[in-house]
Amino acid sequence: MNIKVRQFLQNSINNLSSGYLLYSRFQEDAEKTADEFAQMIFCDTHDNCGKCNSCRKFQDNNMISYFSVSPDEKDLIKIDAVRQIQDYLNTQAKDHEYRCIHIKGANKLTVQSQNYLLKTLEEPPRNVVFILSVDNKDMILETVRSRLIEVNIPPSSRKEIIERMTEQGYGYEDALLGASWGRGSYENALKTVDDSRLKEIRDLAEKILMRLATKRNPSMFLLMQDFSEAGEDLSELLYAMDSLLLDSVIYPEEAEKLDNPDKTDCLASLKAGFTLKKLEGIIEVVNERIEQRMNFPQFRQDLMIENMIFDILEVIA
Numbered sequence: 001m002n003i004k005v006r007q008f009l010q011n012s013i014n015n016l017s018s019g020y021l022l023y024s025r026f027q028e029d030a031e032k033t034a035d036e037f038a039q040m041i042f043c044d045t046h047d048n049c050g051k052c053n054s055c056r057k058f059q060d061n062n063m064i065s066y067f068s069v070s071p072d073e074k075d076l077i078k079i080d081a082v083r084q085i086q087d088y089l090n091t092q093a094k095d096h097e098y099r100c101i102h103i104k105g106a107n108k109l110t111v112q113s114q115n116y117l118l119k120t121l122e123e124p125p126r127n128v129v130f131i132l133s134v135d136n137k138d139m140i141l142e143t144v145r146s147r148l149i150e151v152n153i154p155p156s157s158r159k160e161i162i163e164r165m166t167e168q169g170y171g172y173e174d175a176l177l178g179a180s181w182g183r184g185s186y187e188n189a190l191k192t193v194d195d196s197r198l199k200e201i202r203d204l205a206e207k208i209l210m211r212l213a214t215k216r217n218p219s220m221f222l223l224m225q226d227f228s229e230a231g232e233d234l235s236e237l238l239y240a241m242d243s244l245l246l247d248s249v250i251y252p253e254e255a256e257k258l259d260n261p262d263k264t265d266c267l268a269s270l271k272a273g274f275t276l277k278k279l280e281g282i283i284e285v286v287n288e289r290i291e292q293r294m295n296f297p298q299f300r301q302d303l304m305i306e307n308m309i310f311d312i313l314e315v316i317a
C-alpha cells in the first residue's frame, strides 16, 4: 500500500468512519488497498501482522466479519447484490467487533442500487465499515459520496514500485521490469513478472528495433509481419519499443537508470545505428501511435501499423 495512504488509514482506525471511498486510476490497486484496509481493521496490531487469528482468517478468506460484492457478468452491481449486503447485516454473523463491507468496482453500482445503499449509509449500523473501491469516482452519486471519506491512491512511481517489489523479495531485475510495465500500478507490475506473453512482446520489440537499426533498407513487408505478430497486444508492443528507445538514448552513460538492463545488445545497436535526433524522431512516432490507440481504439490496426512504419522509415531515411 502507498505509504501516505497507509498512514492515513491506520490513523483513522482509532476513530473509524462508517464509509470510505478509495479511488485510484487502477481498479486493482484500489481493491487491493481496500482489502488491506479491511485486514488492518481486523488485525490485532492493526498492522497486518500476518500472524494473529484475524490475519490468518482473512488471508484464508474465512473472515465472517468481511463481506464483499463485485460487478456481475454485465459489469453492473444491481440492487439484488446490495440487498444481499443488507441481509448479511441483518444477521448477527461476525467474528470481530467490526464488520467490513467491501464493494469492489462500486462505480458499477446502478443508480437504483446506489439509492438503496444510501439508506443504509444514512443510518449506518453500529461497528460496520463500508469500503468502496473504484477507478472512477465520478459515477458515484453526490449523495452517496457525501457519506464517505474519500481517499486518493496516487499512481506509484518507478522508484516506489522497485522498492516495494524488492522489499517483497522479488529480484532487482524483476522489479525493474515490473516498474517499466506497471505504468503506475503496483498490481500491474506484480503481474508482469510471471507473464510469458509480455516477455514475448518485449522480444518482438527488440527484434523490430534491431531490424531497423541494422538493416540498410529494412523491408516494409517483414516489418508489417513483425508488427502483426503482436495481435491484440499492439499497445504493449509500442510501450516496449518506447521503453527500449528511451533506454538507448541514455545508454551507456546512465546504465544504472535503464528499464531494460538485459537488452544492452539492442540498445548498443540502436545507439550505433541512429543519431540522437533520429532516435528521438522514432520515439515521437511511436508515442503518437500510443496516444492514437488510446483515443481511437476503433481505428483499423493494419492501417495504423502501415502508416507508422512509413513514418518511421521516413525518420530514419
Ligand SMILES: [Zn+2]
Residues within 6 Å of the ligand: 042, 043, 044, 045, 046, 047, 048, 049, 050, 051, 052, 053, 054, 055, 056
Ligand atoms: Zn494481524
